[in-house]
Amino acid sequence: MYVPKTLSVFLCCLFCIHASASSDSVAPLMIFVEGGSFGMGSNTGEQNEKPVHTVKLNSFYIGKYEVAQGLWQYVMRTNPSFFNDCDECPVEEATPEMVNEFLIELNKLTGKHYRLPTEAEWEYACMGGKKTKGYRYSGSDSLFAVGWVRDNAEEKTHIVGQKQPNELGIYDMSGNVWELCSDWWNPNYYKESKPENPCNNKNAIFRVVRGGSWRSGEERCYNKARNRNVYDHHKQNCGFRLVLDAN
8 A cells, every 4th residue: 555755746646747838737647447338326225326227338537536635726726625734635625616616727727628527437437347346335345445434534534545446446436535426416317317428417406426435334435325415515525536538
């Protein structure tokens, strides 16, 4: 397990900064997720997780880590986080509107089109994509091996990348902070979603968040669990992860 010794060294592992004559560009570390079909949802969990339905996704890239405070500060020159003494910890307390502003600025710096994952992309990556071994959590059947949660987090966020990664080499998809998705919340969406690259674009009061957090129990952190977040609510246990289209 790699534990960063200094902020400067760690930020080089989180993203690469390339100096140019006109500006700096930031390239967050991304993991390639080969597209394919999978069974999204659960027939044995909560009602909003039902039914299992086949979803087909295009290939995409997803952040190796949750967006950390150091990257947010580099892009936005601010830090909304409650646990703001840890640049290597995930940014939190950012509303979806603030995240959208961050994405605009990051895309200006990089010339790319970073975005939030759809709920389907998030679950597929969490499960390990085509390399999945069918674990209950993202990378293991042992939650403590992969996540900072209610019983081991000591009521705070933790430096990203400290736990075991999943089959694709992605960290912290179970626990640490809930991760915001691009979908709006609909508890019955699985019964009506389209089979290819689904995303619920119909505006609602809530946005989808996935993965559980430092204050969650195991029932909130398993791969299929869904949750919601009020659109303009600041939360100390909610962050996000980046995605890029592969084509």
